[in-house]
Amino acid sequence: MSAIIRLGMSTSDIAAGAEATFLALQSAVRHRQLPVEIKRTGSLGASHREPVVDVEIDGQSTLYGPVTPERVRPLLDQHFGSGGRGVSSDWLISRRNDRSDYPFLGKQVKVTTRLCGLIDPYSLEDYLAHDGYEALKKALKMSPEEVVQAVLDSKLRGRGGAGFPTGIKWNLIRKSPNFPKYLICNADEGDPGAFMDRATIEGDPHKLLEGMIIAAYAIGASRGYIYARAEYPLAVSILRHAINQAREYGALGKNILGSGLDFDLTIKEGAGAFVCGEETALMHSIEGKRGMPTMRPPYPAQSGLWGYPSNINNVETLASISSIVLNGPDWFAGLGTDKSGGTKAFALTGAIQRSGLVEVPIGTPLRELIYDIGGGCADGHDLKAVQMGGPSGGCIPANLMDTIIDYDELRATGAIMGSGGMVVLDDTVSMVNMAHYFLSFTQDESCGKCVPCRVGTRKMLNILQRLLAGRGRMTDIDNLRRLCITVGQGSLCGLGQTAPNPVLTTLRYFEDEYMAALEGGANGNVQAQLAAEVTA
Amino acid sequence: MELKTKKPLKKQVYLGKPHEPPPAELMAILDKFRGRKDALITVLEEIQHHYGYLPRQQLEATARELGFPMSQVFGVATFYNLFQFSAPGRYQVRVCKGTACYVGHSGEILEHLKEKLGIDEDETTPDKMFTLQTVACVGACSLAPVMVVNDRTSARMTPEKAWDALEHLRAEANGNGEVSR
Numbered sequence: 001m002s003a004i005i006r007l008g009m010s011t012s013d014i015a016a017g018a019e020a021t022f023l024a025l026q027s028a029v030r031h032r033q034l035p036v037e038i039k040r041t042g043s044l045g046a047s048h049r050e051p052v053v054d055v056e057i058d059g060q061s062t063l064y065g066p067v068t069p070e071r072v073r074p075l076l077d078q079h080f081g082s083g084g085r086g087v088s089s090d091w092l093i094s095r096r097n098d099r100s101d102y103p104f105l106g107k108q109v110k111v112t113t114r115l116c117g118l119i120d121p122y123s124l125e126d127y128l129a130h131d132g133y134e135a136l137k138k139a140l141k142m143s144p145e146e147v148v149q150a151v152l153d154s155k156l157r158g159r160g161g162a163g164f165p166t167g168i169k170w171n172l173i174r175k176s177p178n179f180p181k182y183l184i185c186n187a188d189e190g191d192p193g194a195f196m197d198r199a200t201i202e203g204d205p206h207k208l209l210e211g212m213i214i215a216a217y218a219i220g221a222s223r224g225y226i227y228a229r230a231e232y233p234l235a236v237s238i239l240r241h242a243i244n245q246a247r248e249y250g251a252l253g254k255n256i257l258g259s260g261l262d263f264d265l266t267i268k269e270g271a272g273a274f275v276c277g278e279e280t281a282l283m284h285s286i287e288g289k290r291g292m293p294t295m296r297p298p299y300p301a302q303s304g305l306w307g308y309p310s311n312i313n314n315v316e317t318l319a320s321i322s323s324i325v326l327n328g329p330d331w332f333a334g335l336g337t338d339k340s341g342g343t344k345a346f347a348l349t350g351a352i353q354r355s356g357l358v359e360v361p362i363g364t365p366l367r368e369l370i371y372d373i374g375g376g377c378a379d380g381h382d383l384k385a386v387q388m389g390g391p392s393g394g395c396i397p398a399n400l401m402d403t404i405i406d407y408d409e410l411r412a413t414g415a416i417m418g419s420g421g422m423v424v425l426d427d428t429v430s431m432v433n434m435a436h437y438f439l440s441f442t443q444d445e446s447c448g449k450c451v452p453c454r455v456g457t458r459k460m461l462n463i464l465q466r467l468l469a470g471r472g473r474m475t476d477i478d479n480l481r482r483l484c485i486t487v488g489q490g491s492l493c494g495l496g497q498t499a500p501n502p503v504l505t506t507l508r509y510f511e512d513e514y515m516a517a518l519e520g521g522a523n524g525n526v527q528a529q530l531a532a533e534v535t536a
Numbered sequence: 537m538e539l540k541t542k543k544p545l546k547k548q549v550y551l552g553k554p555h556e557p558p559p560a561e562l563m564a565i566l567d568k569f570r571g572r573k574d575a576l577i578t579v580l581e582e583i584q585h586h587y588g589y590l591p592r593q594q595l596e597a598t599a600r601e602l603g604f605p606m607s608q609v610f611g612v613a614t615f616y617n618l619f620q621f622s623a624p625g626r627y628q629v630r631v632c633k634g635t636a637c638y639v640g641h642s643g644e645i646l647e648h649l650k651e652k653l654g655i656d657e658d659e660t661t662p663d664k665m666f667t668l669q670t671v672a673c674v675g676a677c678s679l680a681p682v683m684v685v686n687d688r689t690s691a692r693m694t695p696e697k698a699w700d701a702l703e704h705l706r707a708e709a710n711g712n713g714e715v716s717r
Contacts, residue, residue: 012676015689047678193635195675230581230618231674233687271577271616274672288576289608290615349636349677356678387635423635423677437638441672447615 003036003080005029006054007067008117010043010202011234012195017068018051024069025053034080042203044117045357046104049093052117055079063093063102104354107373109335109361111343112319113196116203116357121238124245127206133251135322139214140259142325147218148174151321153329155341160186160277160314161389161418162494163340163407169311172301174219176309183221183263184305184312185212186282187228187235190274191390192441194421196345197315199357201228201235204319205242209265211321213251216263219311224265227282230272239267274391274445278493279304279312281447292447293493314419316345336362337406344405344420350387351426353378360405367401370424381426385509389418391438391445392498394505395431414505416498431510432517436464438502442495453496456487460503472518481507558597561586566601576604576612580619589620617672625660625667627705630684631698634673642681646670648695649702665706 007025009018022040029036044052049065056062057079064075074086099105110116119126127133139147152167173181185208189197201208212224228236243265246252254262268286275281276291283305285291304310320342324332333341345359346369353375360369366386370376377383385395394415396403403409407417425434443457460483463476484500484507491497507514558566565582569575579598584590590613599609613619631637631646646657649668653661660667676682679691683698690701 011674011689012678015676015679015682015691017691050678189675190672192633192638192673193677194673195677198675231671269578269581271581271618272672273616285577286574288574288578288612290611292615347675347677349680350639355636390635421635423639425639429639437635441633 001035001058003034003058004039004054004056005036006039006041006056006117008043008050008052009040010199011232012047013043013050013052014234016047016050016066020069021051021053021067021072024072028072028076032076032080034076036080039120040122041119042116042121043199043357044105045108045113045199045359046093046354047356048104048354052093054117059097061097062095063099063105064091065093067091104356104358104373104375107368108359109343110359111323111332111335112200112207112316113203113345113357113359114323115207116199119204121203121205122241124206124242124249127204131326132206133210133249133257135326136210136213136251137257139217139325140257140261144174144218144220147214147325150324150329151218154320154324154332155329155336155339156317156320156324156332157340157407158314159316159320159344159419161392161416163417166313166317169301169313170215170219172299173221173309173311176301178309179220180223180308181219181221182305182308182310183212183216183219183224184279184282184286184310185224185226185315185318186277186279186312187226187315188270188277188282189229189232189315189419190277190445191392191419191421193347193349193387193390193423194419195347196357196420198229198232198235199347200315200319200345201232202238205239206246207319207322208239208315209242209246209251211318212265213246213256213261213263214321214325215311215313215318217259217261221311222262222264224263225268225286225305226265227268227270227276227286230269236267236269243267273447274441275447275493275495278495281493282312283310290447292449293495295492316420337404339408340406344417346420346422348374348422348424350423351377351379351381351429352424362406364405365401366396366403366405369405369422370401374424377424377426379426381428383424384427384429385425385431387415387423387425387434387502388421389416389498389501390421391442392416392494392501393418393421394501395425395434395509396505397509414501414508416501431506431513432464432467435503435506436461436468439464439499442499446495446499450490450492450496452487452490453492453499456483456490457496457499459483460487460500464503467514467517470517470520472520474518477507477511477514477518558594558601562594562597563601566598570602576602576609577616580609580613584619588624589622592621620658622660623664625664626709627665627685627702628667628669629702630669630671630674632672632674632676632680632682632684633670634675634677634680636677636680637673637682640681642693645681645683645693645695645698649698652699653702665709666702 052065053067078087094102148170156166157163273291276285278293281291281293300310340362349355383398385397387395443461446453448454488500599606683693
């Protein structure tokens with residue numbers, strides 16, 4: 001009998017109490033002298049049931065959650081002892097290996113998060129056992145042009161939110177005659193309400209590294225940076241560990257896997273600035289300066305980090321690369337729509353029954369994601385809107401749930417694909433209040449370099465505060481619209497250009513709430529709270 | 537009077553007041569990064585890690601030792617949210633203001649703690665026990681609303697639960713051994 005017990009130990013698992021469960025599990029297994037290997041894994045994504053325990057005996061896996069320390073004993077009795085009288089069906093998540101009996105997991109199509117929750121992120125052997133670094137070996141046998149062509153054919157588009165085709169970006173920098181070239185991974189996941197990159201890194205760090213090494217080979221970069229968020233200490237330490245392992249394995253450093261390719265990676269920890277998600281600002285931050293954006297062109301592909309050609313990709317984009325190389329571009333393109341291939345991970349949170357990390361093919365209708373996978377709104381409330389893309393995105397109302405998840409389709413609604421934050425709002429939420437929330441975030445994070453963003457967001461915020469405090473003026477809504485256009489068109493970087501989106505979409509779909517606020521009928525408790533803020 | 541030809545401007549760099557030499561622990565941090573122009577943020581992170589905040593004198597010494605203009609050191613230090621300029625309390629209490637937490641009424645938790653502790657955001661209680669802060673998102677959105685005390689994330693908070701947790705910590709720190717976490 002071979003038995004493995006997997007326990008998720010990601011940041012969110014630990015917050016849910018996974019450490020206590022791990023200790024209880026460890027001591028119980030030792031006490032009973034069970035022939036069981038306990039594996040600490042990343043998150044499986046089912047955050048609503050954490051801590052999650054996966055008991056695999058002879059290839060047959062059973063998933064439980066939430067498993068508190070008290071539940072460990074009956075659980076072990078069930079599988080390794082005298083039968084499980086104490087095990088409640090409430091804890092059971094899934095009995096099938098393909099998870100088809102639990103829609104949250106069964107309906108997903110996992111590419112970048114495939115091994116999250118299955119392998120130990122600290123173990124290179126685990127990764128190698130699941131085709132790890134096979135894609136790199138395959139890529140090194142191809143020419144760099146062929147790798148870029150494969151990425152072009154896969155129709156992979158940048159997962160950071162803007163959706164620029166990755167292959168075209170790579171081609172631009174590959175053709176640049178200047179050396180050295182830099183490859184930068186943007187892991188500064190600053191959108192409030194998004195944690196896909198953290199989950200990917202904490203669950204399967206080598207997948208990101210492998211993608212980066214392949215990218216470096218394709219574009220001719222000799223040095224790479226991972227710009228990680230300082231708020232993710234666990235992810236950073238797992239990544240450090242993985243980089244050291246990759247160096248020992250020979251996948252990083254000089255003469256990678258005997259191919260003659262030289263490439264090495266450095267982790268740069270950010271220091272908490274939302275604007276550093278913008279590529280020029282991010283590069284300034286790596287250079288040790290204030291993270292303020294600069295005018296483009298010149299684009300980073302011509303003159304980026306320290307004036308050398310640089311290529312910036314998001315974590316999820318780079319984590320997709322190894323699957324594309326290994327399974328072929330046609331397979332990846334086939335997952336998505338005509339214009340855009342592959343899958344996209346979302347952090348599904350808010351007023352939803354089954355929250356967590358989900359990965360679905362591009363082209364999936366929003367309805368399927370919210371209702372079939374997420375189970376609809378929690379506590380019997382009705383869905384009002386889905387907020388996508390964080391402070392740069394917008395709210396999609398409930399009647400547009402048949403919109404498919406695709407860069408262009410979502411942009412048509414006024415929202416954006418974004419990096420993957422998806423917050424479900426139920427009928428208790430005031431939309432004017434949501435707009436105010438996101439705008440206060442962008443206003444606070446505006447770096448202050450250009451006037452439309454620095455002053456404009458402040459003016460917009462003032463109007464929203466007035467409206468919410470019940471002191472709105474008749475001209476306010478028109479002024480708000482005008483300001484949205486000024487800020488959106490006049491700002492220097494993506495932060496300012498997209499800052500009006502939450503206001504614009506709520507104005508478009510929920511204008512009645514603005515009107516109600518204008519007439520002094522804003523949501524009661526919000527009104528009191530904001531009145532205090534305005535006078536303070 | 538004859539016009540003097542313009543002397544080429546010598547690059548004047550303000551490196552802070554010439555205090556006594558920096559303490560050994562600061563030198564240990566600075567020595568690792570000498571000659572690296574990109575290291576400023578990392579240096580500041582390490583100084584904050586060591587002292588708990590960025591003391592003015594150490595910043596001046598950093599500028600002098602590494603050859604950065606003082607304006608650049610302060611410019612960078614004030615730009616990023618992570619850096620703080622006053623000594624934090626024993627426990628750094630950070631209430632998450634991410635979208636999911638906000639929708640889950642984390643604002644009420646913050647207000648409750650402000651009222652109970654008698655301090656405002658980014659302030660420290662007079663007994664140097666708690667520093668109250670907010671954080672944009674810790675990525676534990678499924679457990680919203682969350683509160684982070686030092687490095688410990690507590691899930692599904694309410695104003696009362698949050699205050700209870702802090703009272704526990706205070707009792708523990710004051711030596712009432714019977715309270716355990």
